[in-house]
Amino acid sequence: MESAITVTPAQLPSLLLHLAVVRPVFLWGPPGIGKSSLVRDFAAALGLPCVTLLGTQLAPEDLIGVPEIRDGRSRFAPPEVIARTEPYCLFLDELNAATPEVQKAFYSLILDRRIGGYELPEGSIVLGAGNRSSDNALARPMASALVNRLVHVHLRASSTDWLVWAAHNGVHPWIFDYLTDRPDQLWSKPPKTEEPFSTPRSWHMLSDALHSYGPDVDEETLTVLTHGTLSTRHATGFAAYVKTVRHRYGLDAIVRGDAPWPRAANDRDLLFFFTEAFRARLIKDLPASREHASPSVRSFAARAKVMLVELAEISLEYAQIVVAADDDGMPVLPGWFLIEVSRDLPRLVAARA
Known part of the structure; x- marks a missing residue:
């Protein structure tokens, strides 16, 4: 029912x-x-x-x-x-x-x-x-x-409710901070095959495991823990997030231009994490109408177009993920931004060349 x-x-x-x-x-x-x-x-x-x-x-x-x-x-x-x-x-x-x-x-x-x-x-x-x-x-x-x-x-899962609960029940800070930025990953629809999937309960189980191992959990063990409790996509994203925490290397640094998109082959998970975080940031920060965009938001939109070009140079597939429609084929980014991207991208590519 x-x-x-x-x-x-x-x-x-x-x-x-x-x-x-x-x-x-x-x-x-x-x-x-x-x-x-x-x-x-x-x-x-x-x-x-x-x-x-x-x-x-x-x-x-x-x-x-x-x-x-x-x-x-x-x-x-x-x-x-x-x-x-x-x-x-x-x-x-x-x-x-x-x-x-x-x-x-x-x-x-x-x-x-x-x-x-x-x-x-x-x-x-x-x-x-x-x-x-x-x-x-x-x-x-x-x-x-x-x-x-x-x-x-x-009942439906609510990231707002869960985060309030998590703040008072000792949920691991990595998980709390990650889901604060990516509340859409608290719950995923159960798959048709026998494999882990993300729920409030599975995130809590991962939190308990991380507390048990302590802050020095190695990367291989972290991969085992995340893929044993979460959906594959969320496990990959969370493991990449932990890597950014440990290396103090975040999306904000890329937006400011202080750091580049990660290019190394062994940082592919990190690139994917930043790609999804970048898409989530655009969805969150860009208003539906350009007239409602503040000067700082317009500056961010201009920087975002340059970042898209930089990302496409590394992986066209990942750049397409940023601007992709949702599962129903509906755009998730504002129309004005998508129009500007299609208009300005050729010029930005030529400028970088």
Whole structure:
């Protein structure tokens, strides 16, 4: 299930504060954006213990219990982890990955807050979460009866929210600074093959690994760590960024003209990183209309055209990356700048010749 109407992690708590106390809520979202952590944090904020049941690890009897004889009659005894006397948060994680039989066993618990003769204590809340089938995650269709028993909320990754969280949770400074400059790389769509991809969770895993190795992690090990946690493109970019940090050599120096584009064959990753950073800088700093460009921005635009010529001399492919359209074929750089580039490039090339 996907929706065009989404919320960020920072928006979720206030939404749950009104929804979850009156109806069970199901959180949809891609893997690795923190659905489970958000539920546990919300429960903790309410002062409720959080009991997590994983849909992929349950059988129907794990919910409804097994029959026992009491006073000559049989009754189902729900498991101890559920049958509590004090209010709590029941978190049904990976609910839509459970088998149809397990999903059916949840019906009365979700709608009536009851299993057999056991009823959830007053003040308890029920939350579920699951990945989307479009993200190549394990997800089974949910029966319409179950869908209709839940309020559905769709989460999206937010670099702004994550960076606020990262600043207070010890995320490695290399990662914090890199994603501050490249927030578009916090999350990438899961690939169709079994390979790492970038999510808030994978960046956090990389942060833990970097803390473990310390500042002297060698380049080969860094390559192993990044390519083992992130998408290939993001891993290459981050490794190149670390190289710039260590050598104090950044895009600003190239823009000022204090340093050239890297040309060495073993600095190809660095050149690619600067190429993408240059494109991101243009997208961020150039206004949609030239009339709204300040003198300093116009000066930067003029310098950017010279930089494009210099980059094309090293790699025409990388220069094309800077001005390329997005995946839908739409321009990402302002039209006025692209017109000036096509108009002035021949003159700038001739001048350098």
